[in-house]
Amino acid sequence: MPTDAVIVAAGASTRFGSADKLTADLAGRPLIAWSLAAFEAVRGLGCLVVVAAPGREAEFEELARTWCPRVCFRVVAGGARRRDSVEAGLRTCSSRYVAIHDGARPLVTPALIERTIEAAQGLPGAIAAVPVTDTIKEVRGGRIVGHPDRSLLWAAQTPQVVLRQAWLDAAAMSDNDETDDAAMLSRLGLECAVVEGSYDNLKVTRPLDLDLAARLLAAREAAR
Ligand SMILES: Nc1ccn([C@@H]2O[C@H](COP(=O)(O)OP(=O)(O)OP(=O)(O)O)[C@@H](O)[C@H]2O)c(=O)n1
Ligand SMILES: C[C@](O)(CO)[C@H](O)COP(=O)(O)O
Numbered sequence: 001m002p003t004d005a006v007i008v009a010a011g012a013s014t015r016f017g018s019a020d021k022l023t024a025d026l027a028g029r030p031l032i033a034w035s036l037a038a039f040e041a042v043r044g045l046g047c048l049v050v051v052a053a054p055g056r057e058a059e060f061e062e063l064a065r066t067w068c069p070r071v072c073f074r075v076v077a078g079g080a081r082r083r084d085s086v087e088a089g090l091r092t093c094s095s096r097y098v099a100i101h102d103g104a105r106p107l108v109t110p111a112l113i114e115r116t117i118e119a120a121q122g123l124p125g126a127i128a129a130v131p132v133t134d135t136i137k138e139v140r141g142g143r144i145v146g147h148p149d150r151s152l153l154w155a156a157q158t159p160q161v162v163l164r165q166a167w168l169d170a171a172a173m174s175d176n177d178e179t180d181d182a183a184m185l186s187r188l189g190l191e192c193a194v195v196e197g198s199y200d201n202l203k204v205t206r207p208l209d210l211d212l213a214a215r216l217l218a219a220r221e222a223a224r
Contacts, residue, residue: 005047006099031103035106038109050075120192129194162185
């Protein structure tokens with residue numbers, strides 16, 4: 001069965017500074033173009049829904065037409081929070097499972113997307129993640145209050161592949177925010193599998209991350 005996908009790209013890029021990070025130049029392409037091209041190469045992809053900031057739908061339709069011309073795509077307006085944008089995308093999909101991806105993660109690969117889709121089959125979902133390498137502390141009021149066991153800690157990435165209806169049912173339980181889709185499913189007691197992602201599948205959040213992404217892309221191209 002084809003799997004639909006949602007690329008969320010409607011954020012305000014606040015931590016990135018004044019510019020919009022999703023159309024920032026990355027190795028000669030708009031940043032989001034790399035995710036669009038990666039999803040176009042995914043075997044068994046259904047419809048690709050790009051969630052754009054309200055008023056920028058036409059701009060992102062042109063980007064999708066340019067960078068993933070061979071897939072069925074739709075562009076819809078996002079909302080105030082990531083979870084609102086994910087919901088707008090999911091309501092436009094029809095497949096049982098949907099792969100949700102941050103447009104701010106340009107180095108995702110078709111292989112990781114396919115592995116995550118495969119891992120989700122028969123489960124509530126599956127997410128890409130990597131084991132943390134720093135020791136993590138829980139901090140309140142500037143003081144350490146917890147020393148989580150590092151061996152149990154993973155940094156969540158995207159894609160996050162979820163049962164579409166379960167995500168929508170969980171979202172309807174409360175308007176409280178969740179920062180990722182696995183957390184949304186956990187509201188129903190549904191826990192996702194984890195697929196080992198890649199440390200270069202970074203999220204461009206700050207200007208430094210764009211420089212890192214460019215270096216990683218150059219290294220990837222050189223290794224071809
Ligand atoms: N209302 C929102 C918020 C976020 N996103 C998307 O969710 C992904 C992860 O969010 P993040 O990296 O935090 O992007 P921003 O919210 O734009 O960043 P900031 O918090 O710095 O404003 C991004 O692709 C972003 O465009 C979205 O579609 N709609
Ligand atoms: C979904 C995510 O990328 C997993 O790490 C992350 O939670 C997104 O957080 P953001 O603050 O919306 O960038």
